[in-house]
Amino acid sequence: MGFTPLAGTRAPVRVWTDPYGIEPQAAQQLRNIGALPWVQGVAVMPDVHFGKGATVGSVIAMRQAVSPAAVGVDIGCGMSAVRTSLTAADLPDDLAPLRSAIEATIPVGFAKRNDPIDPRRVRGLEQAGWDAFWRRFGTLDRRVAQLESRAQHQLGTLGGGNHFIEVCVEQGGPEDGQVWLMLHSGSRNIGKELAERHIAVARRLPHNVGLPDRDLAVFLAGTPEMDAYRRDLWWAQEYARRNRAVMLALLCGVVRDEFPDVSYGEPISCHHNYVAEETYDGVDVLVTRKGAIRAGQGDLGIIPGSMGTGSYIARGKGNADAYCSASHGAGRRMSRGQAKRTYSTADLVRQTAGVECRKDAGVVDEIPGAYKDITKVMAEQDDLVEVVAHLKQVVCVKG
């Protein structure tokens, strides 16, 4: 659909939705970001909404600088998915036992593992360079107590909030009825703790005094604070990627227990809170995607809708105006508090009909109605991605 430039900003801020539809608080954040001297440009995705410091659903390209708050606190949060050889007809009518089996295999919410999982013994992950990965831990800032032990105990766990695991069925197209597995998770408590510590450090740096919003504080290239941040950032992004790979492999194992002959396609994995070094118009920039995925030419990405509306597998079109990005989901239409005031459990039951999932008061804030219309979001970004598959969940395990 193309973008609309936000008026009156120093750096270009390009918006892939109706700018007048953006909540005032989020619009102010975008103007604050556009005013930062280091910013090359900003791409605002159709799922944009208010977030701490920087909006969720924003892509910020900076020269020689990075803002840790523009990455989000769950460093490396993202999605993984894989197509299975099963079709909907293979699935049993009662999906409750499958949901229970998933919940019994992957701890959700704040649960961790009493005995850390040994990923070298998880089928498919044996050769993934785990020893080298854990050795790299030695370069991390150790001021956070017992970080390594916590990282090991939380590996292969989902986390709370709207992290989720789903079994989905493809809708329409040549692969109609094909079953997919999908999950949403990040770097758990470790990435959050690292992110919050670095955000606090950045706020105190002299070059950040006088910023329109202290939470937008940046690190500058060539400083020890930037070096320390990048080390921790790299590690947390890699930990998140591995955490999802472990859980996806476990999920494949749960399904294999029931269907021994099942086979799987090539897994797809994409971060939606992270930093990458990229080049646009010959300029090297640090791109933060906070609630946005990379959508370079041909890149496969995952764009979830809500616990009742399904999701999309998308292929990037490499639109440089958007710094080769797309939305990370439908995005919230209202806060959790507002969702709880607006909807009842009866609404939740209606809006999740046909999905084997929790339907109690504890997840009303995740009701589909609290999210934007994913169909509209996809239409608004049809110049950023093309749809590869439309999926509808039949099982949803919430964090």
Ligand code: 5GP
């Ligand atoms: P976030 O990373 O910002 O927490 O959320 C990512 C996106 O996932 C949300 O914007 C929303 O569109 C989508 N989403 C949230 N919960 C669910 C769910 O249970 N299932 C699916 N398929 N999508 C969800």
Ligand code: MN
């Ligand atoms: Mn996320």
Ligand code: MN
């Ligand atoms: Mn997350």
